[in-house]
Amino acid sequence: MKPVAFDYERPRTIGEAVRLLSESPDAKIISGGQTLGPMLNLRLVQPALLVDITRIPELTRIEETDDAVILGACVTHAAIEDKRIADPSHGFLAEVARGIAYRAVRTRGTVGGSLAHADPAADWLSCLIALGAEVLLTGLSGQRRLTLTEFVRGALDTQLEPDEILDGIHIPKLSKRARAGFAKICRKSGEFADAIGVVVHDADRRALHLVAGAVQGQPIVIAAGNERTPGASWPPPLESLREKLEQAGLGGDAYELNIHMAALERAIRNAQAS
Ligand SMILES: Cc1cc2nc3c(=O)[nH]c(=O)nc-3n(C[C@H](O)[C@H](O)[C@H](O)COP(=O)(O)OP(=O)(O)OC[C@H]3O[C@@H](n4cnc5c(N)ncnc54)[C@H](O)[C@@H]3O)c2cc1C
Numbered sequence: 001m002k003p004v005a006f007d008y009e010r011p012r013t014i015g016e017a018v019r020l021l022s023e024s025p026d027a028k029i030i031s032g033g034q035t036l037g038p039m040l041n042l043r044l045v046q047p048a049l050l051v052d053i054t055r056i057p058e059l060t061r062i063e064e065t066d067d068a069v070i071l072g073a074c075v076t077h078a079a080i081e082d083k084r085i086a087d088p089s090h091g092f093l094a095e096v097a098r099g100i101a102y103r104a105v106r107t108r109g110t111v112g113g114s115l116a117h118a119d120p121a122a123d124w125l126s127c128l129i130a131l132g133a134e135v136l137l138t139g140l141s142g143q144r145r146l147t148l149t150e151f152v153r154g155a156l157d158t159q160l161e162p163d164e165i166l167d168g169i170h171i172p173k174l175s176k177r178a179r180a181g182f183a184k185i186c187r188k189s190g191e192f193a194d195a196i197g198v199v200v201h202d203a204d205r206r207a208l209h210l211v212a213g214a215v216q217g218q219p220i221v222i223a224a225g226n227e228r229t230p231g232a233s234w235p236p237p238l239e240s241l242r243e244k245l246e247q248a249g250l251g252g253d254a255y256e257l258n259i260h261m262a263a264l265e266r267a268i269r270n271a272q273a274s
Contacts, residue, residue: 003040010052014138014167017053022140022163024049031074032109035117059167062086071169073112081106088173089131092180096127102190112166118152121192126213127182129221130198133171139164154217178202181271183263197263199271201234208234212245212260220248235268
């Protein structure tokens with residue numbers, strides 16, 4: 001099948017892209033096209049206009065501050081895999097990028113496109129939630145900054161307004177002694193996950209973030225200890241993790257519960273070995 005006919009614009013600034021989106025209610029942003037391409041071909045989406053944002057220099061920016069790295073939305077998975085970005089995570093982001101699909105997809109697919117699509121099985125969503133990342137959204141009324149749990153409302157559902165672009169991702173730097181672990185359970189390597197487990201333990205900040213991804217809706221945030229809620233013990237007791245997954249809705253399905261527990265256990269082991 002082929003896409004329906006559409007107009008195509010390639011703006012050079014975020015402002016111009018926002019204007020195009022606001023003037024055409026049936027417009028759709030395209031970045032890497034790795035998800036949108038097949039959706040267009042299958043006519044699951046039929047936009048009147050495609051706004052290609054990959055030539056906007058600001059969207060490939062890599063900024064570093066004392067405590068964070070800000071990535072433009074069009075930074076590709078391959079750029080992260082190849083460590084062409086300032087790394088806030090002691091190599092953790094590169095390791096995650098390496099497991100996404102295969103190299104051709106990673107060369108074009110973008111971190112902003114992945115988050116904006118909000119597939120519950122996407123790797124960035126769970127990992128960046130565990131790292132405490134925030135997204136920067138720019139629209140006609142200016143810029144706003146949301147945590148990823150605020151941004152994602154559910155499967156394929158976000159807070160993005162029709163005139164808004166996800167323009168960047170703000171990722172806090174891990175402290176020196178922090179450890180992060182990731183595990184993805186899937187049938188073939190490089191495929192979307194059946195279960196994702198992520199753990200980030202930052203003892204200096206007394207923070208422990210555990211996330212179970214590839215669930216039905218938003219990833220399940222199991223623990224998010226910080227300075228105000230200390231006591232996050234390390235390694236976390238597995239029995240209490242299982243209880244929390246059951247309480248979060250996986251209790252009724254023994255298979256789902258077991259693979260998500262297995263992903264979390266592996267993530268914890270990977271963090272300990274890191
Ligand atoms: C064969 C295959 C295997 C894959 N395997 C995995 C995998 O294992 N793990 C994984 O996580 N992903 C996987 N993916 C998805 C891949 O990571 C894509 O990069 C990602 O889903 C979308 O990024 P994109 O830049 O291609 O976005 P596009 O396809 O261009 O856009 C996706 C959606 O997001 C919107 N959008 C894009 N950018 C923005 C923006 N900056 N602001 C607002 N809206 C925006 C678009 O309008 C569209 O609705 C796979 C894809 C393929 C084709």
